[in-house]
Amino acid sequence: MTAEARDRSAELLPGSAAGEDSAMEEVEAVAWIQSEVAAGRRLPLLEAEIVVDTLFTELRWGGKPPLPLVPVHDVAAFLAVQAVNVSGLAMALAHALQFEHAAVRRVGLAGLLHDIGMTRLSPGILGKPGLITPEERAEVVRHPIEGARILLATDVSLDLAAVVAYEHHLRMDGSGYPRLDYPRSAHYVSRLVQLCDVFCGLYSPRPYRVAWPLEIIVSFLAERAGFEFHPTIASALSALVQQGAADRAAA
Amino acid sequence: MSAYGGTSLVGAEAAWRGLAALADYRGGRPSGSQLAARIAEDATASQSLIAIRNFLHEILVDARDDPGGAPVVADASELITYLQPTLLSGILRAEVDDHRRIELLEAAAARLSIPALLRSAASLAAAYNRPFPMAIRGCLRKLAQRALTLPAAERMEADGMLRSVLRRQFTTWTSPKRTGMTQGFEPVLDKLEKREPGRAVPEADRVVEMAIECDSLGAPVWVALHEVVAEGGVARVIDMVKTAPEHSAAAAAIMKRIGTPAELRSMLRAEPLDGAAVDALLRGMGIAAANVLLEELVESTARLTRRYLMERLARFGAEIQPMVEGRLKDQRWFVQRNMLALLRSARCPADLQVAARFLGNKDARVRREAVLWCLESPATRDETLVSALADTDPAVLRPAMQSARSQLPAAAVPVLARRLLDAGFPPEFRVLAISLLGRSGSILAVDALLHFVQNGKTLLGRPRLAAKSPEMLAALSALVRGWPGERRVLVLLELARKSRDSDIVAAAILPVEEAAA
Numbered sequence: 001m002t003a004e005a006r007d008r009s010a011e012l013l014p015g016s017a018a019g020e021d022s023a024m025e026e027v028e029a030v031a032w033i034q035s036e037v038a039a040g041r042r043l044p045l046l047e048a049e050i051v052v053d054t055l056f057t058e059l060r061w062g063g064k065p066p067l068p069l070v071p072v073h074d075v076a077a078f079l080a081v082q083a084v085n086v087s088g089l090a091m092a093l094a095h096a097l098q099f100e101h102a103a104v105r106r107v108g109l110a111g112l113l114h115d116i117g118m119t120r121l122s123p124g125i126l127g128k129p130g131l132i133t134p135e136e137r138a139e140v141v142r143h144p145i146e147g148a149r150i151l152l153a154t155d156v157s158l159d160l161a162a163v164v165a166y167e168h169h170l171r172m173d174g175s176g177y178p179r180l181d182y183p184r185s186a187h188y189v190s191r192l193v194q195l196c197d198v199f200c201g202l203y204s205p206r207p208y209r210v211a212w213p214l215e216i217i218v219s220f221l222a223e224r225a226g227f228e229f230h231p232t233i234a235s236a237l238s239a240l241v242q243q244g245a246a247d248r249a250a251a
Numbered sequence: 252m253s254a255y256g257g258t259s260l261v262g263a264e265a266a267w268r269g270l271a272a273l274a275d276y277r278g279g280r281p282s283g284s285q286l287a288a289r290i291a292e293d294a295t296a297s298q299s300l301i302a303i304r305n306f307l308h309e310i311l312v313d314a315r316d317d318p319g320g321a322p323v324v325a326d327a328s329e330l331i332t333y334l335q336p337t338l339l340s341g342i343l344r345a346e347v348d349d350h351r352r353i354e355l356l357e358a359a360a361a362r363l364s365i366p367a368l369l370r371s372a373a374s375l376a377a378a379y380n381r382p383f384p385m386a387i388r389g390c391l392r393k394l395a396q397r398a399l400t401l402p403a404a405e406r407m408e409a410d411g412m413l414r415s416v417l418r419r420q421f422t423t424w425t426s427p428k429r430t431g432m433t434q435g436f437e438p439v440l441d442k443l444e445k446r447e448p449g450r451a452v453p454e455a456d457r458v459v460e461m462a463i464e465c466d467s468l469g470a471p472v473w474v475a476l477h478e479v480v481a482e483g484g485v486a487r488v489i490d491m492v493k494t495a496p497e498h499s500a501a502a503a504a505i506m507k508r509i510g511t512p513a514e515l516r517s518m519l520r521a522e523p524l525d526g527a528a529v530d531a532l533l534r535g536m537g538i539a540a541a542n543v544l545l546e547e548l549v550e551s552t553a554r555l556t557r558r559y560l561m562e563r564l565a566r567f568g569a570e571i572q573p574m575v576e577g578r579l580k581d582q583r584w585f586v587q588r589n590m591l592a593l594l595r596s597a598r599c600p601a602d603l604q605v606a607a608r609f610l611g612n613k614d615a616r617v618r619r620e621a622v623l624w625c626l627e628s629p630a631t632r633d634e635t636l637v638s639a640l641a642d643t644d645p646a647v648l649r650p651a652m653q654s655a656r657s658q659l660p661a662a663a664v665p666v667l668a669r670r671l672l673d674a675g676f677p678p679e680f681r682v683l684a685i686s687l688l689g690r691s692g693s694i695l696a697v698d699a700l701l702h703f704v705q706n707g708k709t710l711l712g713r714p715r716l717a718a719k720s721p722e723m724l725a726a727l728s729a730l731v732r733g734w735p736g737e738r739r740v741l742v743l744l745e746l747a748r749k750s751r752d753s754d755i756v757a758a759a760i761l762p763v764e765e766a767a768a
Contacts, residue, residue: 025389032384046420047387053412054390057397061405094451103451110451145465152462152469159471163453166461181494182460187453 023058023070023084026051030112031080038119043154052108055088059095069200078127079118085200087112089241090193093233096240097192110164111193117147117165129207141177144169163187168194173227191230195221195237198229214245262317266309267326273302283329291335300338300345307342308351311358328364331371340378343371353422360418365395365410372417379424391417455479456487459505463491466501476505485509489528492535506535512543519547524556533563541571545578548593549586561589565596572599579605584614591620601628603635610635615644622647626654633660640666645677652680655687664691668699682725689729697734700726704743714739716746719755727758735761 029051033044069085090111094104118126121143125136132140147165151158167190170176174183186194202212202220212220218238225234271281274289274296281289290296290303310327314320331339346352359371369391376383391413398410458475462468479488488509495502510532518529533540541564548560564571575590575597591609594601601624609621622642625635632654639651640663655663670676671684685703688696703726706717717723727747734740747759 025386025393028386029384029390032382032386036382044382046416046423047384050387050390050394050416050420053416054393057394057409057412061397061401061409099450103449106451145467148461148465149467152465152467152471154469156470156474159458159475160451160453162469162471163457163461166465178464180460181464182491184457184460187457189451189453 023055023088026054026084027070027077027080030083031077034079034083034116034119037116037150043113043116043150045155045158048109048112051084052087052091052105052112055084055112056091056105056108059088059091069203071204079115082197082200082204083112083115085204086114086193086196089196089200089237093192093196093237093240094189097233097236106160107189107192109158110161110189111196113147113151113158113161114164114168114193114197115143115147116150117143117145120146120150127207144178160187160189164190164193166190168197170194171228172230175228188230188233192233195229195233199237199241214241218242263310263314263320263323264317266306266314267323269309270303270306273299273306281326283326283331284333286326287330287333290338300341304342304345304355307359308346308355311362312354315358315362324362325364328367331363331367336374336377339370339374343375344378349426352425356421356425357418360414360421365398365413368414368417369395372420375421375424381424456484456491459488460491462501463495463499463505466496466499468501468504472501472505473508476508480509485514486525486528489531492531493527503535506531508535510536510540512540515540515543516547519543519551519556519560522553524553524559526559529559530563538567538570541567541574545571545574548589549578549581557589561593561596564593565598568597569599571597575599576602576605579609584612584617587612587617588614588620591617591624595620595624595627598627599624601625601631601635603631606631606635610638615642615646618642618644619647619650623650626650633662636660637663637666640670643675645679648677648680652683652687656683659687659691661691661693664688664693664695668696671699672702681722685722685725685729689726689733692733694734697730697737697740700730701739701743702726704730704747714742714746716743716750716755719752724754724758727755731759731761732765 029047033048033051037043069089070081087108088111091104091108094107099107118140121139122136125132125139128136144166148162151162151165164187166178167186169178170180170186170190172185172191199217199221202217203214205211218241221229221234221238225231268280271286271289274286274293276286276289278285296303307327310320310323314323317323334342343356346355356375360368363371369388372391373383373388375381394409394413394416398406398413400406401409453475455475455478458471459479462472462475476488479485488505492499492502492506515529515532515536518525518532544560544564548557548564551557551560564575572594575593579587579590581587581590587609591606603625606621606625609617610625612618612621618639622635622639625631626639636651636654637660639647640655642648642651655667659667667684668688671681671688676684685700688699703720703722704717706715709715727743730737730740731744735744744759747755750756750759
């Protein structure tokens with residue numbers, strides 16, 4: 001990340017000891033949005049945009065750092081928490097990478113909705129302790145396709161969100177899923193959201209493991225940069241979260 | 252003179268005074284909270300929802316350019332903040348005219364104070380029975396807090412974000428129907444604003460590829476497709492569709508969208524012809540492509556293209572018959588020939604009323620195709636065969652002779668017998684014609700066959716055998732099989748059996764197995 005980008009990041013994310021639960025309204029709102037989609041109803045797009053706008057204003061003017069992320073209180077809220085965390089972190093990262101404000105919000109919306117296909121999983125798969133069966137695995141692997149379908153059917157403005165939902169499990173080396181019929185590399189924003197998704201996943205505890213320490217995650221990202229993750233974005237993310245942690249410590 | 256209380260006020264202030272008069276407020280100019288309290292007390296005013304709504308419309312919409320309107324808007328905001336929730340819901344729902352309702356709500360979103368705006372949002376959600384979870388209200392409160400507390404320069408931006416989402420929320424809740432953006436191509440394009448390229452805007456090709464891969468459609472796909480086509484990328488889209496699964500609904504729908512007659516025509520005129528690409532386009536267009544294909548079949552000078560077109564048109568089957576028959580009116584021989592050939596290859600049922608004028612056409616190439624078409628249908632075969640056997644052109648005669656091999660109708664026997672004796676009858680068909688006549692069993696064939704076996708009479712008046720020839724041997728063989736007991740035949744057969752030429756003898760003897768049978 002360039003010095004200028006770091007400055008912009010600092011402008012967006014001045015360190016503070018903002019309360020960990022300060023995004024609970026957003027989490028609850030996202031849980032409601034996800035429940036609407038899970039019930040087969042139309043995605044409440046405007047409400048999703050309200051959540052993104054709220055996160056954006058909190059990031060921009062609320063002095064809220066990217067760390068700590070909203071903690072996972074229970075498995076039922078996991079999807080919503082992950083969506084809020086990824087959205088917020090993706091916006092912070094996009095801003096650090098010098099995206100314009102309108103683009104930052106589009107990235108935030110894509111981050112918020114990247115796993116919306118998970119709402120179509122059979123009950124019980126999400127948060128299941130232990131290994132999932134091959135059939136359950138097949139369902140999980142389909143969630144990018146389901147997500148893209150939901151978003152394509154919702155509104156013209158969701159082109160980026162649909163692409164990100166579809167591509168966020170594709171890796172730099174061509175592995176990952178879903179299988180592409182037309183060989184192409186994932187969109188830049190898909191790679192950005194992918195990194196935020198991985199970071200937030202590792203930074204949060206799971207039923208089968210504890211949360212990873214920040215330093216370990218940063219090493220993990222660095223090791224895989226270039227063949228699994230986009231190297232420039234991975235580097236920018238590491239710098240951003242380390243800066244956030246330092247700001248918190250100083251506060 | 253204003254209608255409101257006999258004052259000379261105009262614009263927003265006049266509307267405010269009118270509202271006070273409606274509520275029978277008698278304490279001078281009321282504040283928003285005072286007027287709200289008075290409306291709550293006054294049964295007439297609280298039931299005059301449409302009147303109150305109209306005054307608010309005047310203040311917020313009609314008098315929006317009133318330079319002195321800002322204090323009145325502040326009063327109106329306060330009024331809304333203090334009005335009873337049920338009363339506010341009623342007022343906001345009171346307008347039946349969609350345009351006026353949306354006009355008021357947009358003005359409210361732009362001009363009311365933020366507390367009044369949040370109050371209106373909650374009332375509207377209740378009035379229109381829209382889900383509005385507490386968590387979303389919490390998010391809006393956060394946005395509102397920023398819009399109220401940030402320093403002036405930043406407050407404007409936060410204020411704009413809040414008003415923007417609420418304005419869209421209001422119109423979404425109260426619009427009589429959805430926008431239809433996901434329902435089809437045209438509604439989307441009507442509203443389309445060109446996407447500005449940017450880091451957070453996916454490439455149009457990517458969106459289309461993704462749509463095909465996950466077999467899904469929607470407004471973003473149509474917009475992206477429109478962009479690709481507009482920049483001349485139809486070939487790219489077709490390449491994508493070519494590799495799509497055969498039953499992909501998304502691929503079919505995309506091809507249907509881009510499969511326009513103009514596009515198809517342009518692709519058919521390209522050199523060299525990309526058959527696979529055109530096939531992909533045709534899959535999407537279906538029978539709608541037939542007329543363009545026919546036009547190009549008529550006009551194309553490239554033999555390979557014409558062959559391709561014939562083959563693809565034939566795949567439509569009998570569905571294209573009316574279109575093809577319509578083009579038979581074209582007087583050019585090659586058009587008529589191609590259309591008749593197409594009718595045959597598309598397995599269209601032959602129609603003698605249509606074909607009759609072509610069976611007698613002056614151009615043998617046209618007659619030949621008409622014959623080929625009509626010979627394939629049992630209903631028209633025999634009549635066509637009779638006509639074709641009389642044709643002087645070998646190209647027409649040939650298919651008729653080949654068809655006659657399977658069965659020679661009785662009506663064709665005298666025609667063929669007459670042709671056989673015609674000096675102009677092509678020698679290549681003589682042996683076959685003799686064989687066909689021999690198998691017919693008709694007595695009408697005998698004279699023609701004898702013609703090839705007998706060469707006049709001797710001085711003593713006895714019949715004389717003709718010189719040996721393939722025709723003579725074939726006729727002899729036909730006669731021994733068909734009419735061995737006929738007097739004139741019997742004499743010649745006896746002569747032949749005494750011949751010193753073993754071929755002639757063999758031809759005059761019925762093989763043992765046939766005799767036994």
